[in-house]
Amino acid sequence: MEDIATREGATLTSLCETFQVHERLLVEAVVTLVGAGWVAVASGREATFVLTDEGQKALRSGKDPASVTVLSAAPATLIFDRTTGQLARRGEVPTVSPEDARLDLNPCTPERIRRNALDESQVQKLLPRTSGDWVRSIGPARLTTFRRYIAVRVDLAEESIVGLPRGWYPALSGEVLAAARSKQEEDEETTLFEPASGTPSRMRDLATAPDGDNAPPAPSSSAVGPVEPSRTLTPAQHSRSTRATPLTVAKRTWIAASDRASAPPPPEAVSYPWLDDLRPEVLGDGSADSTMGAELLAVLDDREAHERLLAEVLSSAVQHILIASPVASLERLSKLGDAIRTAVTRGVRVDVLYGDTDEDTSPEAVVDLLHRIGYEAARRRGRDLLRSAPQGTHSGAGLLLFDRGGAPLEAVVGDHAWCGSGTSDGTRSVHLRGSELMGYVARAAGGLWVWSGVSESADRWRRVAEQCQDALALETARGGDAASQVPAELIVDDEHAGIMGALPGDTLYFGGTSRRDQGAAIGIRGVTVAMRRSDVETARSTL
Known part of the structure; x- marks a missing residue:
């Protein structure tokens, strides 16, 4: 069976002759093996059956082949905060209608995030899964609009807040x-300016604008609505996410003191019973575990180390290279031209992305240069192998993603300007690998392409992410050794609002961000890896 299966393939006839078993039993057996992914059907004049890679490994090792099952998952709803761009699962965010939110009484935090799109890298950590499950792919989002609000309770004396979803406290408190x-x-100023008794009656309008950074404030120990979930994004088969905006405060009319006798009594504050239930996720003192295993290969803390690794990658990568730089300059890209040309000549697909260009470089000049390099390296295939977006990603991500000789995908995440002309040694990155983390990073690479407006390139990195998840599933099924791995978390885009300004502690952050206050990419754009300081120091000592 080994000789037939691995070299020529086997037909039903040859299998019947080899095993002396009735053909119907063999058909059932072969169908089962094909369904498990251990045997494949080869094309030809007659159907032949050959072992897959998993089948070959099982044959050599004498162990049962590993197999996994891919199922479609139910859609999931996520809430998106439009003040700082935080995301949470729907069940973690109690919401109320505009009527129950009492817009005439309660203030809001300012609405800043006004874009109407998310990519899958921003939602992948929040998709529900059970132990042993993984997310292989995430379908497109469906946008649904509705108006709901989140109520929180503030105690200014204690500086405490009740009602924020888990994980939102650092960013929104x-x-x-x-x-x-x-x-x-x-409220204090209003009291000072109230007219004395006997003053001619008049209506005093002290309302503030409902939008912008000057949104109305909130009373101590009262209900404050920080966000209004108003848009829902539903990625087919797996993720449904909701966008949110802050409470909008309607104009309030204040009545002079002399008119109070005939004025209607003020409305009573609304009670939100769930705010009395001091659950950890309501208090905001906990967060879901979003870490995954990763193998630490190196920490790069100077420009020379980054440049050496980039030269090595361009000369040795086999299939994929993605270079994402916070900034790009024509001078720097021209210097990289020969190395990029060599990689493209070998048939390597090279993606070049950048957040913004320097003042002496235009996006058109970057595209023209890379098209010329690609054509010189591979003629008409050059544009397919060497790709650059027609515009910047507006991201501060410094990302290098590549493979080497059939080995697992590797990534370097930090703030290094791979395509920029800077000379500072203040740059720092971490070099990692690991199937689960690489799947997340590949989706982040696809997200960069989404924001650049090139969906075809985004799809390619989605397929790479699926391959990483398949590898993870097989490693898990085989019981792979995770002794060399350390916990790491990937932080993407607006998630950075929760870590900005964090005091030095046991967590090290490797990454770069860029913040925009207007336009389609408004918010924080970047990619960061978070790791425990103790894990990094221990791993570095053994490298």
């Missing part, structure tokens, strides 16, 4: 406290 303090100051 400052915004909510600022709104509450501003409301308290507004």
Whole structure:
């Protein structure tokens, strides 16, 4: 069977002669093996059956082949905060209708994130899965619009907030406290300016604009609505996510003191019973575990180390290279031209992405240069093998993603300007590999292409992510050794709002970000790897 299966393939006739078994039993057996992925059907005049790679490994090792099952998952709903761009699972975010939110009483945090799109790299960590499951692919998002609000309770004396979803506290607590303090100051000023008894009656309108950074504040120990989930994105078969905006405060009319006798009584504050339930996710003192195993290969902490690795990658990669730089300059890309040309000549697919160009470089000049390099290296195939986006990603990500000689995918994540002309040694990156983390990084690479407007290139990195997840599933089924791996978390785009300004501690962050206050890419764009300092130091000592 080994000789037939591995060299020539086997037909039903040859299998019947070899095993002396009735053909119907062999048909059932072969169908089962094909369904498990251990045997494949080869084309030809007569159907022949050959072992897959997994079948070959099982034959050599004497162990049962590993197999996995891919199933379609139910859609999931996610909430997106439009103040800082945080995401949470739908069940972690109690919401109320505009009527119950009492827009005439309660202030809000300012609406800043006004874009109406998410890519799968931003939602992948929040998709529900059970132990032993993994996310192989994420379908396109479906956008649904509705208006709901999140109520929180603020105690200014204690500087405490109840009601924020798990994981949102670091990013939103400052915004909510600022709104509450501003409301308290507004109430005090209103009291000072109230007219004395006998003053001619008049209506006094003290409303503030409902949008922007000057949104109305909130009272101490009162309900404050930081976000309004108003848009839902539903990626088919796996992810449904919701976008959110802050509470919009309607204009309020204040009645002079002399008119209070005939004025209707003020409305009573609304009670939100769930805010009395001090669950950890409501208090915001916990977060879901988003770490995954990764193998630390190196920490690069100077420009020369980055340049040496890039030269090595361009000379040795076999299938994929993606270079994402916070900034690009024509001078630097011209210097890399020969190395890029050599890689393309070998048939390597090279992607070049950048957040922005320097003042002496235009996106058109970058595209023209890379098209010329690609044509010189591979003629008409050059544009397919060497790709650059027609515009910047507006991301501060410094990312190098590549493979070498059939080995697992590797990534370097940091703030290095691979395509820029800077000379500073302040750059720092971490060099990692590991199937699960590489799947996440590949989706982040696809997300960069999405924001650059080139869907075809994004699809290619989605397929690479699927391959990484398949490898992870097989490694898990075989019981792979994870002793050399350390926990790592990938932080993408607006997730950075929760770590900005964090004090030095046991967590090291390797990455770069860029923040924009207007346009389609408004918000924080970047890619960062977070690792425990102790794990990094231990791993570095053994490298």
